[in-house]
Amino acid sequence: MFIRTESFSQYIRLYPFVTALLAINILVYIVTGLPIQASRELYYSGVGINYLISDGEWWRLITPMFLHAGLMHLLFNMFSLFIFGPELERVAGKARFLTIYLLAGLFANVASFFLGGWDFSHVGASGAIFGIFGAFGALVYYTKKAFPQLRQIILPIIVISVIMTFLQPGVNVIGHIAGLIVGFIIGLSYFHPKRIISWR
Known part of the structure; x- marks a missing residue:
């Protein structure tokens, strides 16, 4: 299910939204990482800084999910998107996956704004990645008897990810948990048995 065996061209064709998100995040990381002043200014203009959001820079509720603090930060999030995103795009549908x-x-960043404190700052796609995990959690909730193997894979991943959120320093705990909850709630709507029947 989560083992990627497609060729590069097949992956792009089958999972265009996952591919686009991967490309955007990697491109933004490259552009904002260039050793020039303009790149540094571009990066800091998108960081989620709460007191600047309070001053009216509302775009900082959106841009942090496309910025990363370092190469390992980017690789971890993009690896998760690369592995888990395609199956969700296939099961939920392209528009629903993107939603x-x-x-x-977005709501991970909003929660970070309201709960993170005046001087709190953050970047990263982790809230959105945890949203993917949450959506799979909702799918498990509805299909635990039909697809026990999905439960055996997803639940340990969610549990380990949440535990690591609290153990690793410098992690936006608020964003991770908020993203997970929002993904689960949306997933409950999208994967409700009555709605799935209506897709057919």
């Missing part, structure tokens, strides 16, 4: 990803990332 889950973007809304989970």
Whole structure:
């Protein structure tokens, strides 16, 4: 299910939204990482800084999900998107997948704004990634008897991810948990048995 065996061209064709998100995040990381002043200014203009959001820079509720603090930060999030995103895009549908990803990332940033403190700052796609996990959690909730193997894979991943959120320093705990919850709630709507029947 989560083992990627497609060729590069097949992956792009089958999962265009996952591919686009991967490309955007990697491109933004490259552009904002260039050793020039303009790149540094571009990066800091998108960081989620709460007191600047309070001053009216509302775009900082959106842009942090496309910025990363370092190469390992980017690789971890993009690896998770690369592995888990395609199956969600296939099961939920392209538009629904994108909705889950973007809304989970947005509300993770909104929660970080309201709960993170005046001087709190953050970047990263982790809230959106946790939204993917949450959506799979909702799918498990509805299909635990039909697809026990999905439960055996997803639940340990969610549990380990949440535990690591609290153990690793410098992690936006608020964003991770908010993204997970939002993804789960949206997933409950999208994957409700009555709605799935209506897709057919």
